[in-house]
Amino acid sequence: MSDERHEAMRALARARHLVKKDLQGKRQQIWSLMLRLGRIYPGKTTWGPGHMRWPTAQKIEYREQRIAFEELFEGIRQEGECLERLENAIREVVPEWSLSEVVAALQAVRGIHLIAAVGVLAEIGDLLSNPARADGLSGSRALRKLDRYKVKRSGVTKAGHGRARRISWPQK
Incomplete structure (x- = not known):
């Protein structure tokens, strides 16, 4: 690229x-x-x-x-x-x-249109090659707390890339 x-x-x-x-x-x-x-x-x-x-x-x-x-x-x-x-x-x-092929792949997700897909990819790059990196950059990975018997999940961390998180996701 x-x-x-x-x-x-x-x-x-x-x-x-x-x-x-x-x-x-x-x-x-x-x-x-x-x-x-x-x-x-x-x-x-x-x-x-x-x-x-x-x-x-x-x-x-x-x-x-x-x-x-x-x-x-x-x-x-x-x-x-x-x-x-x-x-x-x-x-x-x-x-x-x-990243045109990745843009097309992202549009397969319900609610993500071309403009939103381009916005996300322009900010965080090729997220399909490394999904964990994309989660971390966008701040969309939920926090997990391990308890003795179960996993407790909290909200989104909001620690990642703010502009990528704020991209609007209107319907197609």
């Missing part, structure tokens, strides 16, 4: 992660602004097409609040477009990556 090529893929995956984080922050800011204005979304699912139309239909009385809202909403649109460009770039370069 070319270290430079792997670092390039890691940079692309991290850029996507940062844009996703910024998008979530802007959504939270709009949500907070609407709550401060006493506006509560009546639907059940948020940030789908219906929810995206709802804020724009709201009448905001003061110009200052309208400007703040419009800027935040424009930021969401821009971040969404950037996220789409980065995800398309990831999809485009994965076939050329040395």
